[in-house]
Amino acid sequence: MIKPVTCGVLLAGWLACAAALAQSATAPTADTLSPAAQSLAWQQAAAKFAPQRKAILDRVTQAADQGPFRSDWTSLEKYRSPAWYDDAKFGIFIHWGVYSVPAFGSEWYSRNMYQQGTKEFAHHVATYGPQSTFGYKDFVPMFKAEHFDPKAWAQLFHEAGARYVVPVAEHHDGFAMYDSALSDWTAVKKGPKRDVIGELERAVRGQGMRFGVSSHRAEHDWFFDGGRRFDSDVNDPRNAELYGPAVAHLGTGDDQNLAEDWTYVSQAWLDDWLARTAELTDKYHPDLIYFDWWIGHPTFRNTLPTFLSYYYNEGAKRDGVVVNYKLGDFPEGAGTLDIERGQLRGIHASHWQTDTSISNDSWGYIEHDTYKSPTFIIHLLADVVSKNGNLMLNVGPRADGTIPQGAQDTLRSIGGWLKANGEAIYGSKPWRTFGEGPTEVAAGTFQDTKTKPYTAEDFRFTTRGGKLYAIELGWPDKGEATIHSITPADKVTRVDAVADGRSLSFTQDAGGLHLRLPSRPIGSDAYVYRISFSTPNSLKAAP
Numbered sequence: 001m002i003k004p005v006t007c008g009v010l011l012a013g014w015l016a017c018a019a020a021l022a023q024s025a026t027a028p029t030a031d032t033l034s035p036a037a038q039s040l041a042w043q044q045a046a047a048k049f050a051p052q053r054k055a056i057l058d059r060v061t062q063a064a065d066q067g068p069f070r071s072d073w074t075s076l077e078k079y080r081s082p083a084w085y086d087d088a089k090f091g092i093f094i095h096w097g098v099y100s101v102p103a104f105g106s107e108w109y110s111r112n113m114y115q116q117g118t119k120e121f122a123h124h125v126a127t128y129g130p131q132s133t134f135g136y137k138d139f140v141p142m143f144k145a146e147h148f149d150p151k152a153w154a155q156l157f158h159e160a161g162a163r164y165v166v167p168v169a170e171h172h173d174g175f176a177m178y179d180s181a182l183s184d185w186t187a188v189k190k191g192p193k194r195d196v197i198g199e200l201e202r203a204v205r206g207q208g209m210r211f212g213v214s215s216h217r218a219e220h221d222w223f224f225d226g227g228r229r230f231d232s233d234v235n236d237p238r239n240a241e242l243y244g245p246a247v248a249h250l251g252t253g254d255d256q257n258l259a260e261d262w263t264y265v266s267q268a269w270l271d272d273w274l275a276r277t278a279e280l281t282d283k284y285h286p287d288l289i290y291f292d293w294w295i296g297h298p299t300f301r302n303t304l305p306t307f308l309s310y311y312y313n314e315g316a317k318r319d320g321v322v323v324n325y326k327l328g329d330f331p332e333g334a335g336t337l338d339i340e341r342g343q344l345r346g347i348h349a350s351h352w353q354t355d356t357s358i359s360n361d362s363w364g365y366i367e368h369d370t371y372k373s374p375t376f377i378i379h380l381l382a383d384v385v386s387k388n389g390n391l392m393l394n395v396g397p398r399a400d401g402t403i404p405q406g407a408q409d410t411l412r413s414i415g416g417w418l419k420a421n422g423e424a425i426y427g428s429k430p431w432r433t434f435g436e437g438p439t440e441v442a443a444g445t446f447q448d449t450k451t452k453p454y455t456a457e458d459f460r461f462t463t464r465g466g467k468l469y470a471i472e473l474g475w476p477d478k479g480e481a482t483i484h485s486i487t488p489a490d491k492v493t494r495v496d497a498v499a500d501g502r503s504l505s506f507t508q509d510a511g512g513l514h515l516r517l518p519s520r521p522i523g524s525d526a527y528v529y530r531i532s533f534s535t536p537n538s539l540k541a542a543p
Helices: 011-022 035-063 083-088 119-128 136-142 150-159 196-206 217-221 225-229 237-243 255-260 267-284 304-316 374-386 405-424
Strands: 090-094 164-170 210-215 288-291 322-325 336-340 352-357 389-395 459-464 467-472 480-483 492-497 506-509 512-516 527-533
Touching (some): 035 237, 035 267, 035 304, 136 237, 150 196, 150 405, 164 196, 164 267, 196 210, 196 267, 210 267, 267 288, 267 304, 304 322, 352 374, 374 389, 374 405, 374 459, 389 405, 405 459, 405 467, 405 527, 492 512
Parallel strands (some): 090 164, 090 389, 164 210, 322 336
Antiparallel strands (some): 459 467, 467 527, 480 512, 506 512
16 A cells, blocks of 8 residues: 655745855756756746645645545545546546747647657747747737637537537646636636636536536646757746656657656656646536546656545545546546557446547647547447447637537537437446457557447447447448347347438347348447337347
8 A cells, every 4th residue: 555645735845945046156058957946946936826825735634534434545446437427428628828929830839839850840840940939938919819618618518419528627738727726827817808708617517517626736847848858938036837857768669668767857746737627627627537648657656646636535525526647647537548549449347448539630720720520439439338338529710719510510420420329328328348340459558549440340339228229330221230239138128210210120140239220320320229128138248
């Protein structure tokens, strides 16, 4: 059992760090700063928020163990995802921030514009000039969000059939899209000068959907380290609050090798991360919080249980909350596994999630991006749900707050399919097998676009309300479909097409259930059949 560390940082300690740096007669150059010195420079900038930080940390320390969960992994492994989340199946992710202004490369522009040799670095110098005179901070005033309409966004997501919405509250760039008392670099104080997260929370809940937030702040500790290696504004101590410690990232950059990554992470950073994350959950009471991969870094292992017990205990007073994690960052059962841009080959015993972007090249908005088809997303959704999972689909709005028409069109098409066929998705459970057919998914992280197109022989199965739902992922040419997983022992009494309610003729034999289909497809994208049995055991899930 790993015991949590004391999460409070004494106010005097923060002020002493700031004073020690301020008293230095000559500050070292950026190139010679050690990781500890870089962290100290950031602590000096953050020292003015020390009283607020300490108040939050004290509150977290006192409340973390007040409830069914304690601040240790043994207790946290008893967590189970709540019923509302298991039933929701489909959510919306939003990557929107300052990185939407350059709209080039990806949402990692903030890092890559300081990485010499990258296309973003070259683009930045050619478009805006050297990073010493125009840095990432200079995009902030350009991020005006002048057409941001949270009610219109929420209406669109509701029309898409989403049951929860999760905007990025803070990306790796360190710019808070919410009203933080621990930073001056927030959307309330700079740029849009609006509480983006607060406005979205009200709009999303107003449409009857659940509201979550995503925090990528853990990575911010090193995200701007490229700017330390040449003449850039990252080295100006006046910018330390935004750019953070920018300590050298010593790992390979491969998400899979966290255990071998010895990038420096100070205790001050861990405490600040805890305070910022607790502040976010205290202000907006999200039903879900999504963490990116860096919280799996070994230095977070003692801090994470404190936050998780604090958040889970608060959620237990409602109807439960969700924490998404990646790549084995948590012990099995301590949260809900998310497989980024990926799928599983079979039914997972506990509920899980995949997230992918509606656009093909980026999570945040970039110019000239293209969008996945509704058919691709619907097939992905059917596959994931049949394996006991949820799909969280990302959208990247423009810097002005408008959502590209291509993304809107795909979302509304998905919503149309779910309106006709949603009874096979929402509130469903896996069957004894997830599906059948010749198409194998490419399992694992970042594999979702590597699966070959599905065929009319590919089915995915779900159960709900005493019925089996067979989702056919293509329309057969011969007017007949055969479901081999249904055996003669499964005595079928009725088959209906869900989209239009018509009853379908069928026969059963050792080869399976044979359906006679109309000459025209029933709906579009994927075709759902509601199957009734006289044998209750036919609906039992896999053990």
